[in-house]
Amino acid sequence: xxxxxxxxxxxxxxxxxxxxxxLDQTLFGQxxxxxxxxxxxxxxxxxKKKLPYKISLAxxxxxxxxxxxxxxxxxxxxxxxxxxxxxxxxxxxxxxxxKAEDKKYLADLQQRHDDLGVKCLLIMxxxxxxxGDPDEAKRTQAVENHYRWVEAAKFxxxxxxxxxxxxxxxxEEAKKLAADGLRRLSEFAAEHDINVIVENHGxxxxxxxxxxxxxxxxxxxxxxxxPDFGNFHDYDRYQGVEETMKFAKAVSAKSHDxxxxxxxxxxxxxxxxxxxxxxxYNGWVGIEYEGNKLDEYAGIKATKKLLVKxxxxxxxxxxKAT
Numbered sequence: 676x677x678x679x680x681x682x683x684x685x686x687x688x689x690x691x692x693x694x695x696x697x698l699d700q701t702l703f704g705q706x707x708x709x710x711x712x713x714x715x716x717x718x719x720x721x722x723k724k725k726l727p728y729k730i731s732l733a734x735x736x737x738x739x740x741x742x743x744x745x746x747x748x749x750x751x752x753x754x755x756x757x758x759x760x761x762x763x764x765x766x767x768x769x770x771x772x773x774k775a776e777d778k779k780y781l782a783d784l785q786q787r788h789d790d791l792g793v794k795c796l797l798i799m800x801x802x803x804x805x806x807g808d809p810d811e812a813k814r815t816q817a818v819e820n821h822y823r824w825v826e827a828a829k830f831x832x833x834x835x836x837x838x839x840x841x842x843x844x845x846x847e848e849a850k851k852l853a854a855d856g857l858r859r860l861s862e863f864a865a866e867h868d869i870n871v872i873v874e875n876h877g878x879x880x881x882x883x884x885x886x887x888x889x890x891x892x893x894x895x896x897x898x899x900x901x902p903d904f905g906n907f908h909d910y911d912r913y914q915g916v917e918e919t920m921k922f923a924k925a926v927s928a929k930s931h932d933x934x935x936x937x938x939x940x941x942x943x944x945x946x947x948x949x950x951x952x953x954x955x956y957n958g959w960v961g962i963e964y965e966g967n968k969l970d971e972y973a974g975i976k977a978t979k980k981l982l983v984k985x986x987x988x989x990x991x992x993x994x995k996a997t
Contacts, residue, residue: 731763807842807853883915905929920954
């Protein structure tokens with residue numbers, strides 16, 4: 676082969692490689708960060724650092740938009756991808772409550788995900804009864820009411836359903852009753868490779884100590900937590916997240932209001948995300964905007980901007996420490 680042809684082929688291959696790299700960064704949001712080169716060269720097999728966490732979008736962030744009829748549940752994934760450049764979503768069963776067993780609807784939803792390249796991570800379940808109900812018959816009914824959502828989650832390729840641990844107001848009794856309901860549901864979910872994760876969502880579940888003790892007493896690997904930054908109420912949020920991260924299989928980045936510098940006024944996001952990552956978690960962190968001062972679209976964008984800023988700072992701090 677002539678030197679001219681060798682050079683031309685080299686340039687063509689180089690251009691193709693550059694195009695692939697650009698496409699990869701566009702599709703996946705640059706999921707790696709180049710380390711600064713030392714001595715003018717990068718060592719083979721090194722040079723890239725994984726992101727400390729990935730960003731997803733919880734459908735509840737758009738609950739007003741959906742209830743006002745401005746967005747259909749079927750188009751949530753499209754909105755996440757096109758409006759917010761987010762490729763992983765968390766659904767809320769309230770917005771397709773009668774569709775859990777509608778395979779045609781679920782297949783349509785799944786196809787839209789596949790076409791967009793959007794992951795369906797979990798379904799947040801509400802309104803299906805108290806899993807820790809003191810009445811055994813009602814508790815059993817609540818457990819069985821969740822079965823169809825386990826199956827729907829499996830169909831959509833989710834890893835979990837998020838549930839509530841509603842029970843009595845007595846600390847010990849509630850722990851026993853909730854653990855019973857969660858155990859029975861988790862045993863069913865395990866047959867479908869689905870996790871059952873409990874959010875701190877009011878009542879005793881917003882007590883980090885109680886929630887951890889309850890999950891521990893269930894004693895099943897697929898029963899865990901979904902720590903939410905903003906649902907601890909009278910309980911210290913940083914302590915609560917730190918306690919519940921032990922069993923976390925997802926994380927909810929709750930946000931309400933923002934200062935002029937982009938920080939969240941109720942939660943120190945850097946401090947909170949350090950707690951999350953120091954627990955060994957590097958999975959998806961779902962944006963859940965609940966504020967009123969910004970509209971939902973602006974609130975989601977502000978939360979994502981903050982999470983990206985914190986992630987960048989954490990990575991820079993990590994590089995300085997190495």
